Amino acid sequence: MGKTIEVAADRAYDQTKTVLPAEMARGTYMQNVPGLAALKLMHLMIGTAGGRMADDVRHEIRLSDIRAIAGMKHHDRASLTPLFAELAAAVLVSDDKQMQAVTIGGLVDEARIDYRNEVSGELLVTWTFRSTFRRMAAESNHWAILDRQTVFHLSSKYAVMLFQHVASLANLGRINAKTFTIAELRALLGVAEGKLTRFANLKAWALTPAVSEINQLSRLTLTVTPNKIGRTVASVTITWQVKDDPTPAKRELQGHSTGRKTRRDGSAETVAIAFPETGGITYSPHWIEIKRAAGCNRDNSLIAADFRRFCDAKGIKLDAHNIEELFSSFCAKVGRV
Numbered sequence: 001m002g003k004t005i006e007v008a009a010d011r012a013y014d015q016t017k018t019v020l021p022a023e024m025a026r027g028t029y030m031q032n033v034p035g036l037a038a039l040k041l042m043h044l045m046i047g048t049a050g051g052r053m054a055d056d057v058r059h060e061i062r063l064s065d066i067r068a069i070a071g072m073k074h075h076d077r078a079s080l081t082p083l084f085a086e087l088a089a090a091v092l093v094s095d096d097k098q099m100q101a102v103t104i105g106g107l108v109d110e111a112r113i114d115y116r117n118e119v120s121g122e123l124l125v126t127w128t129f130r131s132t133f134r135r136m137a138a139e140s141n142h143w144a145i146l147d148r149q150t151v152f153h154l155s156s157k158y159a160v161m162l163f164q165h166v167a168s169l170a171n172l173g174r175i176n177a178k179t180f181t182i183a184e185l186r187a188l189l190g191v192a193e194g195k196l197t198r199f200a201n202l203k204a205w206a207l208t209p210a211v212s213e214i215n216q217l218s219r220l221t222l223t224v225t226p227n228k229i230g231r232t233v234a235s236v237t238i239t240w241q242v243k244d245d246p247t248p249a250k251r252e253l254q255g256h257s258t259g260r261k262t263r264r265d266g267s268a269e270t271v272a273i274a275f276p277e278t279g280g281i282t283y284s285p286h287w288i289e290i291k292r293a294a295g296c297n298r299d300n301s302l303i304a305a306d307f308r309r310f311c312d313a314k315g316i317k318l319d320a321h322n323i324e325e326l327f328s329s330f331c332a333k334v335g336r337v
Contacts, residue, residue: 006136009051033190036157037079038086040072043151044109044129045087053129054138060090062122070325071152073293074327077115077123084127092132105132149253150218158189159210160168163218166240170220177239183307185236199226199233207236214266217253219246254322274319275311275327280304289326294331303334 094103105318111127280301281287
């Protein structure tokens with residue numbers, strides 16, 4: 001049994017971290033790469049299995065536990081079904097240079113969504129991993145310890161794929177840079193065949209946004225340097241370092257996602273946000289957008305007054321660091337009228 005399973009077992013009770021086999025994290029072998037939502041589900045499945053990820057057993061999680069995670073709050077049977085289909089279609093290709101053998105297999109063997117109690121709002125989700133993944137996990141001696149909250153807040157599959165890859169290398173401690181050919185970079189990011197074929201497009205639509213988001217939300221700071229042969233970019237060197245002060249990243253994770261891209265692009269001042277002390281929110285586009293995104297259509301003055309009473313009863317300051325998330329949750333509970 002490899003050391004990865006031991007590390008995962010030791011961290012079984014740490015719900016903030018996911019231990020991912022480095023072979024999985026450096027997934028240049030993955031074909032039919034799932035989309036963003038399916039990748040987040042994959043991380044949740046592996047994190048839930050923990051030290052038992054290599055065992056031939058059925059794992060389970062309840063829908064309420066999935067919805068308790070930021071970034072996965074709105075899932076139901078209809079949304080989970082196609083995600084498991086994506087994960088079942090993903091192909092893992094493992095090339096063992098020492099054994100001179102290539103193994104082709106998959107991630108998920110079978111998934112089941114038990115909806116007998118769906119009327120009461122509860123589903124039981126179970127799955128088994130395929131032998132290829134279980135063997136990979138069992139034999140793994142290298143791992144990535146990923147901040148689960150960061151993964152669930154990333155907004156593109158390119159960012160998730162890049163983050164898990166670099167995190168697995170950062171765990172080694174001996175290196176802080178790696179050079180990728182353009183083909184390797186495309187495979188690493190999970191760019192589909194025929195998409196973003198020009199490097200300028202690959203950089204603009206996949207690499208740069210992924211790096212910017214990782215730098216904003218994670219404990220790492222990434223820097224990208226293109227390497228040219230003549231006028232052609234032949235490879236890319238990515239360097240990383242662990243932040244001395246991760247506080248700004250933690251604040252972004254705790255805050256509401258509205259405006260995050262604007263703050264990341266530097267087109268807005270990063271000032272403390274506070275809920276209005278008086279009046280409604282009719283002329284406050286920021287709070288209107290949060291209310292709308294939560295699916296709430298209550299009167300703007302009434303919802304503002306109710307939220308202030310809620311905060312006062314709970315002893316919550318209107319300029320609390322997570323006031324946006326609290327307002328979003330409050331609006332979601334109030335719902336439509």
